[in-house]
Amino acid sequence: MKLLPRLLAATLPLLVAGCAGHRSQPAYDLVITHANVVDVETGQVRPNQTVAIANGQIRQVTNTSGPALVSRRTVDGTGKYLIPGLWDMHVHFRGGDSLITANRNLLPLYLAHGITTVRDAGGDLTPSIFVWREQIRAGQLAGPTIYTSGPKIDGPKAFWAGSLEVENQAQIDKALDSLQRLKVDYVKLYESTISREAFLNTIAAAQKRGMLTTGHMPYTATLREASERGLDASEHLYYVFKGCSNREDSITQAVQRSLNTPKPLGLFAVLPAIYRTYDAATAARLYQTLAKNHTAVVPTLYIQKLLAELPETDHSRDTLLAYIDPKIQATYARRLAGARAQSAATRAFNKQLSAKFMTLVPALQQAGVTLLAGSDSGASNSYVYPGTSLLGELELLVQAGLTPAQALQAATINGARFLKADQRSGTIRAGKDADLVLLNQNPLEDIAHLRQINTVITRGRVYSALELRQMVQSIKHSE
Numbered sequence: 001m002k003l004l005p006r007l008l009a010a011t012l013p014l015l016v017a018g019c020a021g022h023r024s025q026p027a028y029d030l031v032i033t034h035a036n037v038v039d040v041e042t043g044q045v046r047p048n049q050t051v052a053i054a055n056g057q058i059r060q061v062t063n064t065s066g067p068a069l070v071s072r073r074t075v076d077g078t079g080k081y082l083i084p085g086l087w088d089m090h091v092h093f094r095g096g097d098s099l100i101t102a103n104r105n106l107l108p109l110y111l112a113h114g115i116t117t118v119r120d121a122g123g124d125l126t127p128s129i130f131v132w133r134e135q136i137r138a139g140q141l142a143g144p145t146i147y148t149s150g151p152k153i154d155g156p157k158a159f160w161a162g163s164l165e166v167e168n169q170a171q172i173d174k175a176l177d178s179l180q181r182l183k184v185d186y187v188k189l190y191e192s193t194i195s196r197e198a199f200l201n202t203i204a205a206a207q208k209r210g211m212l213t214t215g216h217m218p219y220t221a222t223l224r225e226a227s228e229r230g231l232d233a234s235e236h237l238y239y240v241f242k243g244c245s246n247r248e249d250s251i252t253q254a255v256q257r258s259l260n261t262p263k264p265l266g267l268f269a270v271l272p273a274i275y276r277t278y279d280a281a282t283a284a285r286l287y288q289t290l291a292k293n294h295t296a297v298v299p300t301l302y303i304q305k306l307l308a309e310l311p312e313t314d315h316s317r318d319t320l321l322a323y324i325d326p327k328i329q330a331t332y333a334r335r336l337a338g339a340r341a342q343s344a345a346t347r348a349f350n351k352q353l354s355a356k357f358m359t360l361v362p363a364l365q366q367a368g369v370t371l372l373a374g375s376d377s378g379a380s381n382s383y384v385y386p387g388t389s390l391l392g393e394l395e396l397l398v399q400a401g402l403t404p405a406q407a408l409q410a411a412t413i414n415g416a417r418f419l420k421a422d423q424r425s426g427t428i429r430a431g432k433d434a435d436l437v438l439l440n441q442n443p444l445e446d447i448a449h450l451r452q453i454n455t456v457i458t459r460g461r462v463y464s465a466l467e468l469r470q471m472v473q474s475i476k477h478s479e
């Protein structure tokens with residue numbers, strides 16, 4: 001039934017143009033005029049720009065003072081700021097088949113917050129994700145473009161359901177074969193039980209096949225050796241932080257020695273020792289290695305801070321809870337219980353750690369390490385709501401010391417380059433996908449202006465602020 005208005009919309013301007021004097025069919029589906037275009041690569045604003053879009057692609061970007069372009073629809077960008085659609089480079093769709101609908105209902109929240117692309121960082125809903133992304137591509141489902149790792153690779157009896165469990169080379173090859181058959185966009189490693197050898201060998205084998213790898217890392221390994229093997233991105237800051245200790249070798253050996261004892265040392269057991277032995281010169285050397293090997297870092301400051309504050313924060317009245325399916329809310333219980341069971345000393349340490357992690361960010365940026373903005377939103381990650389959590393991440397990246405332009409890069413062009421999609425996404429240029437966000441105020445002046453959304457455009461499809469509100473209303477549940 002949507003065809004009729006679309007046909008009408010297509011025909012009307014034709015008739016009007018015909019009356020005006022044999023003008024041809026509109027060359028563009030959409031033209032945005034008089035916009036301040038934010039160039040995320042240079043951090044500059046180009047005022048009074050016209051962006052012309054056809055078939056979901058940006059066709060040209062010119063000064064509005066030129067001849068008016070014939071288009072089916074025009075959006076007046078006067079006084080507004082146009083940015084590339086945002087990329088959330090760490091989200092999860094997961095929780096088993098009973099949560100498929102609940103996960104699909106998260107998709108509008110991303111769009112409503114200006115996020116037009118997400119990177120799924122591993123879960124157990126891969127077949128559904130492939131269905132959604134086809135439907136999104138075909139315009140049958142409203143949501144961001146999705147990149148996915150498919151199932152995670154981990155060791156035997158892995159923590160997350162659906163993981164591919166590897167111990168030896170044959171199992172690694174088999175796991176990578178299956179991921180290649182699935183045509184996943186990259187390989188995600190997880191560290192709940194994987195051995196140091198299997199971890200490093202998986203990275204090397206994936207590298208040989210030309211597959212991107214990202215991961216958590218077992219503390220039996222070092223980020224330096226993972227980076228040398230070809231690891232493409234380190235998720236979260238724990239593994240970077242471990243490499244900033246001037247006692248990393250002895251701490252790593254202690255973790256290795258503890259493996260076959262009744263009390264193996266986990267990540268959290270050795271973090272205080274790492275904290276005490278943090279050394280700026282060691283950190284600088286690690287950052288140089290990461291920059292040299294093009295190993296990116298996904299800081300996820302927002303979830304880190306939220307979880308550190310979870311024991312004493314009451315989230316029960318968060319307005320966004322109304323848009324999170326109760327089945328997903330039920331998955332929040334585990335982390336909440338864990339947080340409430342923490343000792344006063346653990347709570348205090350987690351806050352110190354969260355503050356310390358903030359200080360790593362500008363140093364990584366300065367060393368030339370690629371930063372990717374990711375929220376870690378999804379089932380099980382309590383109160384990290386899709387959309388607002390990425391905007392919160394960008395605000396924290398700026399608070400940590402990045403310029404708003406650098407934070408924007410981490411959520412646009414850096415993500416596109418990382419996933420080798422920068423030929424068709426990540427900036428506002430002719431030939432790129434029309435994934436755009438029109439803001440009421442300049443995000444380079446204050447990153448919080450990303451919350452002042454006027455219009456979201458995804459592959460040429462326009463959502464006004466009102467339509468975005470209605471779309472989000474449609475997933476509201478009554479409780």
Ligand SMILES: [Zn+2]
Pocket residue numbers: 090091092121376
């Ligand atoms: Zn995650």
